[in-house]
Amino acid sequence: MECCEAKSGQASTIFLSQSPSSSPSPPPSIQTGVVVSPCAACKILRRRCAEKCVLAPYFPPSDPLKFTIAHRVFGASNIIKLLQDLPESQRADAVSSLVYEANARIRDPVYGCAGAICQLQKQINELQAELAKTQAELVNIHCRQANLVALICKELTQLPPPMSPLPDHRSLDNNFNIATPQSYQGYTSLFEDSNIWDPLWT
Known part of the structure; x- marks a missing residue:
């Protein structure tokens, strides 16, 4: 009984060792490979992201919005x-362009990007009008300044010539000192020739 069981056990072991199912299984990491996260589009659509997914390069998983x-649009x-x-x-x-248009459509379902373009064009026209007004004011200021300068120059040319300066007080003193002896000579000769020094009583 034991030999038969041993033989039968040996035979079974030999049979099991020769069967292809008893070969060692490869590691699980080799079977599964690298796990790649699906793109945002496939993740939202809940489908398997293929290797050559058209949406994967443009909708990364880090930006699902x-x-x-x-x-949505x-x-x-x-x-x-x-x-x-x-x-x-x-x-x-x-x-x-699709994402920008979609954002514009969400903000303005009627006009979308056309509404944003019209609003920006309106702002451009307002700024251009304000710029033209400012430039006209600058030209007006320059004209006023030029007219004022011309008026000042005209008034300066019509002014009379400046008067000669008054003589110095030192020259007056010198003239007075020079003229004094001559006048004194006239008076002394008058006193010498006249008899005004005769006594009034006899």
Whole structure:
């Protein structure tokens, strides 16, 4: 009984060792590979993100709001169809335009980007009018300044010539000192020739 059991056990072990199912399984890391997180579009749409997903390069998982806004206005199928019809060099600009238009449509459902463009054009026209008004005021100020300078120059040319300065008091004193001896000579001769010194009584 024991030998049979041993033989049967040995046979079973030999059989198990020769069966292909008994080969060692590879490590789980080799079977599964690297796990890549899905893009924001596939995550929101709840689908498997393929290796060559059209939306993955433009809607990263770190910015889900970007796809949410575009998907809300245009829809995922329209976005995918648009990107597939464009070359890769133009897809990034197209996604930026879609997101911008979607934001504008959410703020202004009627006009969208056209409303924002009209508002900006209105501001440009107002600023241009204000600039033209300021430039006209500057020209007017320059004209007034030029007229004022011309008037001042005209008045300066019509003024009379300046008067000669008064003589110095020193020259007056010198003239007085020079003229005094001559006048004294006249008076002394008068006193010598006249008999005014005769006594009045006899």
